Amino acid sequence: MAEVTLSNVRKSYGAVDIIHGIDLGISDGEFVVLVGPSGCGKSTLLRMVAGLETISGGEVRIGPRVVNDLDPKDRDIAMVFQNYALYPHMTVATNMGFSLEHRGGSKAEIAERVKWAADILGLAPLLDRYPRQLSGGQRQRVAMGRAIVRNPQVFLFDEPLSNLDAKLRVVMRGEIKSLHQRLKTTTIYVTHDQVEAMTMADKIVVLNGGRVEQIGAPLELYDRPANQFVAGFIGSPSMNFLNGTITAEGFAAPGIVLPLPAAAQVHTGRKAVYGIRPEHFALDENGVPAEIILVEPMGSETQVTMKLGETLATGVFRERVSLSPGATIRVRPDLDNVHLFAADGGQRLN
Amino acid sequence: MKAEFSPRRRVFLYGLLCVLLIPFVFPTWWMVTSSVKPISDIFAFPPQLVPERYDWTTYSKVFELQPFVKQYWNSAYIAALVTVGTMIVSSMAGYAFARIRFPFANAIFMVVLLGLLIPSEVTIVPLFQMFLKAGMVNTHWPLILVPIFGAPSVFATFVMRQFFIALPAELEEAARVDGLGRFKIFRKIALPLARPALASVAIFTFLHSWNLYLEPIVFLSSADKFTLPQALTQYTDAYGGPMWNIQLAAATLTALPVLIVFIIAQKQFVEGLAHTGLKG
Numbered sequence: 302m303a304e305v306t307l308s309n310v311r312k313s314y315g316a317v318d319i320i321h322g323i324d325l326g327i328s329d330g331e332f333v334v335l336v337g338p339s340g341c342g343k344s345t346l347l348r349m350v351a352g353l354e355t356i357s358g359g360e361v362r363i364g365p366r367v368v369n370d371l372d373p374k375d376r377d378i379a380m381v382f383q384n385y386a387l388y389p390h391m392t393v394a395t396n397m398g399f400s401l402e403h404r405g406g407s408k409a410e411i412a413e414r415v416k417w418a419a420d421i422l423g424l425a426p427l428l429d430r431y432p433r434q435l436s437g438g439q440r441q442r443v444a445m446g447r448a449i450v451r452n453p454q455v456f457l458f459d460e461p462l463s464n465l466d467a468k469l470r471v472v473m474r475g476e477i478k479s480l481h482q483r484l485k486t487t488t489i490y491v492t493h494d495q496v497e498a499m500t501m502a503d504k505i506v507v508l509n510g511g512r513v514e515q516i517g518a519p520l521e522l523y524d525r526p527a528n529q530f531v532a533g534f535i536g537s538p539s540m541n542f543l544n545g546t547i548t549a550e551g552f553a554a555p556g557i558v559l560p561l562p563a564a565a566q567v568h569t570g571r572k573a574v575y576g577i578r579p580e581h582f583a584l585d586e587n588g589v590p591a592e593i594i595l596v597e598p599m600g601s602e603t604q605v606t607m608k609l610g611e612t613l614a615t616g617v618f619r620e621r622v623s624l625s626p627g628a629t630i631r632v633r634p635d636l637d638n639v640h641l642f643a644a645d646g647g648q649r650l651n
Numbered sequence: 652m653k654a655e656f657s658p659r660r661r662v663f664l665y666g667l668l669c670v671l672l673i674p675f676v677f678p679t680w681w682m683v684t685s686s687v688k689p690i691s692d693i694f695a696f697p698p699q700l701v702p703e704r705y706d707w708t709t710y711s712k713v714f715e716l717q718p719f720v721k722q723y724w725n726s727a728y729i730a731a732l733v734t735v736g737t738m739i740v741s742s743m744a745g746y747a748f749a750r751i752r753f754p755f756a757n758a759i760f761m762v763v764l765l766g767l768l769i770p771s772e773v774t775i776v777p778l779f780q781m782f783l784k785a786g787m788v789n790t791h792w793p794l795i796l797v798p799i800f801g802a803p804s805v806f807a808t809f810v811m812r813q814f815f816i817a818l819p820a821e822l823e824e825a826a827r828v829d830g831l832g833r834f835k836i837f838r839k840i841a842l843p844l845a846r847p848a849l850a851s852v853a854i855f856t857f858l859h860s861w862n863l864y865l866e867p868i869v870f871l872s873s874a875d876k877f878t879l880p881q882a883l884t885q886y887t888d889a890y891g892g893p894m895w896n897i898q899l900a901a902a903t904l905t906a907l908p909v910l911i912v913f914i915i916a917q918k919q920f921v922e923g924l925a926h927t928g929l930k931g
Contacts, residue, residue, distance in 0.1 A: 353824050374830035386821035390843045400829035447829075 303364035303377075303454040303487055304329050305350065311358035312345055312511075319345055320511045322359065327504075330485040332478075336498040337508035338534070343491045344459055346508070350489060351457050352376050363455060379448035380457040384464060385440045387432040387447070394419075394428040397446045404451075418446040421480070438469045445477070449484060456481075458490040462497065474500060495535050499523065507531050524638075529647030532576050532640055538604065541614040543575040544644065552641075556610025557589055562636045568650055576640035579604070579617040588633035591616070596624050607632070679906070686710070686900035693895050709900040717882055718875050719901065726878040726905075729794050730860040736799035737807050737856040738849055744804075745811025746837050750823065760812070766805040774801075775869055782870065793870040794863065794878065803859050807852040814848035815841060854916075861909065879905045 305327040312320035320342045327333045335343040348354040350361055352373035361368050368376045379400075387396050397418055398411040406414070419425045422442045432440055441461060448456055458477070462470045478501050481488055492498055498505050499519045507514040507522065507530070514534075515527040526532035532540045545554035547568045552559040552575045559575055594613065595606035605616045605624060609632075616632060624630065641650040656664065680700070685693045686709055688702045713719050747753075748760045782793045798804065818841060826836045842849075867881040874885065883905065886898040 351824075351828060353827065373824075373828045378828065380825070380828045382821045382825060384819065384821055386819065386825035388822065388825075388840060403830040403835070447825075 304362075305455055305487060305489065306362040307346075307350070307359065308362075309359035310346070310349060310356060310361060312342070312349060312354065313357045318511065320349070320357075323511075323513055325506060325513070325516065327487060327489065330487055332481050332488045332490065332501060332503045333506060334490045334492060334498040334502035334504070335506050335508060336492055336495055336534070337514075339493060341508040342511040343493075343508050347457055347459055347489055347491045350455070351378055351380050353380075377454040378457055379451055379453040379455075380459065381441075381444045381448050381461045383460040385432075385444040385461075387440060387443055389432050392429050392431055393424060393435070393443050393446075396432070396443060397424075397428075397450050400447070400451050414450045414452075415446075418450040421449070421483070422446050422476075437465050438473060441465065441473055442476070445480065449480070449486075452486075454487065456486050456488040458488065460491055460493065462492070463494075470497075477501065496537060499535065505535075507534060509534075525649070526576075526640065527649055529574055529576065529642040532642065536578055538579050538615045538617065540576045540578050540640070541609075541612075542642075543609060543612045543614070545573065545575060547571050547573050547641070554610050554612060557612075559589060559609070559634060560636060561641075562639055562651065565639075565641055565651055568641065571650075572644040573650060574642040574644055574647065576642060577614075577634045578638060579615040580619075581635040581638040582614075582616040582618070582632040583635065584618060584620070584622065584630060585633035586631055588631040590629050591632050593624055593626050593628050593630060595626060605630075679910075682899050682906070683903050686896060686903045688896055690894070690896050693899075706896065709896045710904075712894075712897050713886070713901045713904065716897065717877075717885055719882065719904075721875050722877050722879055722882040723904075725791065725876060726861060726880075727908075729791055729878060730857050732795050733798045733803075733860040734853050734857045736795065737804045738852055740799055740804050741807030741811045741852055742842060742845060742849060743837070744808040745813075746815050746841055748808070748812045749815035749818075750841070751833075763805055764809065766802055767809075769802070771802065771865055775865060779869055788870055789872050789876060790870075791876065794860075794866055797866060798856070798860055798863070803856055807856060810852055811845065811848055814845050818844060858909065 305325075307323055307325040309322045309324060310320060311318065311322050323346065325333075335346060337343050345354055349356050350363075352368065352371060352375075356369050363376055363378070373380075388399065391399065394415050398406075398415045401411045401414060415428070416425070419428055422445060424439070424442055424446055427435065427439060427443075432443065435443065444461065461477070462473050465473060474497060477490075490497075490501060502519055504516065505519055505522055506516050509530050515522055515531045519535075522531060522535050526535060526540075529542065533542065543552070543554040543557075543559065545552050545559075547553075547561065547565055547570065548558075549566070549569055550558055552561050552565075552573070554575060589609065591607040591609050591614070593605060593607050597604040597606075601619070603618050603622060603624070605618065607614055607616055607630070639651070642648065643650055684700070684702050687705050687707060688699065689704055689706045692699055692702065692704060744763075748756060748763075778793065778797060779788070782788050787793055822840055822844075823836050826840045831839060862880060863878065864880040867878045868884075871877055871881065874882075877885070879901075883898055883901050886894045886901060888894055
């Protein structure tokens with residue numbers, strides 16, 4: 302296990318900058334998730350840590366060593382790829398023991414380590430099978446087995462669950478998390494799925510356009526997003542945004558005035574974006590009017606698409622309510638959970 | 652889903668296939684049956700599809716008139732060496748062109764491919780002069796070296812490159828993380844996975860070398876060094892006329908291993924053809 306430190310790490314392809322100087326410290330044993338939309342540079346960053354991409358500038362340290370110029374094999378890392386990258390011509394056991402074999406491990410030692418990893422991941426009955434004879438979930442487990450068998454200092458996961466169906470993804474998410482809790486190995490995990498990021502991470506790094514938007518614990522990002530991008534990216538259904546102006550009466554959005562927390566008055570007269578998560582609306586006779594556009598009962602909750610003034614917004618209500626499209630309801634935003642962002646740049650104001 | 656045909660349609664289809672079969676099967680049938688006919692019966696009219704008289708001595712004469720066993724061995728070992736050599740060269744070159752980034756890789760590959768456009772008849776004279784200077788004329792070296800580094804190998808390199816290009820990059824990256832260097836990745840990961848492509852290269856290279864005609868008649872002059880296609884032309888009478896039945900007996904023996912291998916490895920042959928995207 303080791304700390305991983307990125308200092309002003311840059312990546313360029315010719316004149317095009319992909320990663321614009323990223324600083325990131327990952328503590329020993331921490332589970333860090335790099336999350337962001339497609340093309341934000343998260344996989345490139347992971348591959349730079351792995352040594353599969355060259356580093357155009359800055360420094361990557363694993364433990365005390367600067368690894369910028371080291372081959373992947375010399376970095377003491379293990380990586381799980383999106384498509385698992387299992388060697389098709391080798392059995393599960395050979396796949397798992399392959400790296401040890403090439404590092405001069407004895408046959409007995411390799412067999413012992415493979416058995417240990419297979420027992421942890423429930424792969425013991427599958428050791429003689431070939432990857433083509435396995436299901437998606439089993440292949441995923443073998444890929445993880447191949448990573449843990451060597452006891453590396455850092456695990457790198459590159460969107461490992463994106464090829465699985467939704468149900469299996471939830472199962473494997475839990476397995477990866479419990480594996481980390483058991484082994485306590487420093488882990489960097491890349492995903493574009495913010496639910497995966499929220500449920501698995503000790504620390505989330507939100508990336509956008511090759512820059513870090515925010516680093517923090519999952520709930521910290523959820524409760525106090527640093528900017529409008531993070532606010533919109535983290536959370537499902539995503540946060541509602543209304544453009545308007547902060548006034549003494551409240552937040553004046555097109556066709557509606559929404560209540561504001563008292564502290565927001567310091568920004569009176571400023572153009573801003575009013576952000577509120579769907580679950581932070583409550584049905585209240587004294588609330589603001591909202592026309593119902595669509596009702597989606599989910600069982601545990603009801604999602605309602607509604608019109609607040611001229612802006613479409615989503616509300617999530619836990620209580621069983623009888624609502625129908627076209628009707629008008631009254632909703633009250635929870636003032637403790639109202640987020641205000643600058644209209645220019647999207648930085649958090651409150 | 653399997654297509655279902657009505658009995659009438661099926662009879663028609665099988666009939667059509669039988670007719671289409673004739674141009675493919677007839678030459679082989681004629682070769683085999685004529686190899687045991689007296690020479691006069693070969694030219695009898697109407698043609699004898701099934702021999703009326705059998706003359707089995709043609710086969711013993713094949714061995715009496717020429718060192719046929721030696722020639723058989725020559726063809727076999729040359730084809731084997733060429734096949735192995737081409738597999739080694741083309742797999743390494745194909746891998747390099749597909750997976751290693753080096754300056755002007757595509758341009759160099761294009762230049763290599765141009766080799767396919769030059770007919771062997773054009774290069775045979777300079778090659779002869781070259782091998783003459785090297786003291787290799789009337790040896791088997793030209794028949795081994797020219798295909799390994801010439802057009803057949805270029806074609807094989809193309810086949811291998813196309814295969815390696817399609818190999819997922821993550822497999823190599825996983826191998827790099829697992830501790831393998833470039834050559835080990837090639838040997839332990841890429842090459843074992845390239846078996847279907849290698850099989851097609853082996854099939855085509857072997858057949859090409861086995862059937863090679865122009866190069867042996869240019870480079871070889873002693874009968875004991877001849878290869879089979881060249882040896883077949885040597886069964887002539889005192890006046891230079893071909894001894895057809897003996898020649899056809901020798902041709903039958905020459906085609907035999909290829910036919911046997913084809914019957915045994917029919918599936919691999921067809922897959923190999925499909926793999927190269929070429930017709931036979």
